[in-house]
Amino acid sequence: MWQVCYNSAMKTIEILDIPFAAVTQHEALDLLENWLDSAQNHIIVTPNPEGVMQARRNREFANALKGADLSLADGTGIILASYLTKKRLPERVRGVDVIFALLERLSKKGRAFTAYFLGGTPGVAASAKSKMESRFPGLTVTGCHHGFFSESDEAKILDEINSLSPDILLVCTGMPRAEIWAARHRQINTRLTLCLGGTMDIMCGKVKLAPPLLRKLGLEWLFRLVCQPSRFRRMLDIPRFILATVKIGVSQ
DSSP, X not given: OEEEEEOSSOEEXXXXXXXXXXXXXXXXXXXXXXXXXXXXXXXXXXXXXXXXXXXXXXXXXXXXXXXXXXXXXXXXXXHHXXXXXXXXXXXOOOHHHHHHHHHHHHHHTTOOEEEEEEESSTTHHHHHHHHHHHHOTTEEEEEEEOSOOOHHHHHHHHHHHHHHOOSEEEEESOTTHHHHHHHHTTTSSOSEEEEOTTHHHHHTTSSOOXXXXXXXXXXHHHHHHHHOGGGHHHHTHHHHHHHHHHHHHHHO
């Protein structure tokens, strides 16, 4: 299903029933910066083609994506699929680029802000905290916890986040777990909850970004597959996404 719809904040385009904000990265950054001055939490998600296909099989995940305040098109396939609509998404907006650009923007403005890092294997969040605080002088990471927490740990984590009241909550527990978790805890005491997959691994240097040329060509998926062959099964959703979008585009 293709649909152009509107809410009070922005225009969105639905691709296979998942909404994507029709915004540039600069416009997304403006939104996030404005939301930092609000009193309520805003959930940001970054679905790619794999995420869209997972959402078609997982209703709770689909509802989490649909209920987010900002859904960014993190995937070249999403942009190409939007070409089959009468209204195209203006550009790809990668989650990892957005968080680094936001931290840099705030720091350059001399703005002090706080964050809580949740995700990664044990040690990753703490390492990311150290590296990001060194890189961005305005940032203070007031708390962090790995993503392999139990149900009893979760209550402690929620209490800690609520008491610390960070400006930014970075949730990197993997898709769809992060998005579902964020939706379940929408009332958490923060201004921005960003669900950004494996971004924390990149922050700490555990995972490298794809070379610039591959990123420009939208071939990060190939780089990740070569580096992590275990991703092969989940990447089968990419051809499924292509077939689903082409089928619907032809029927329009």
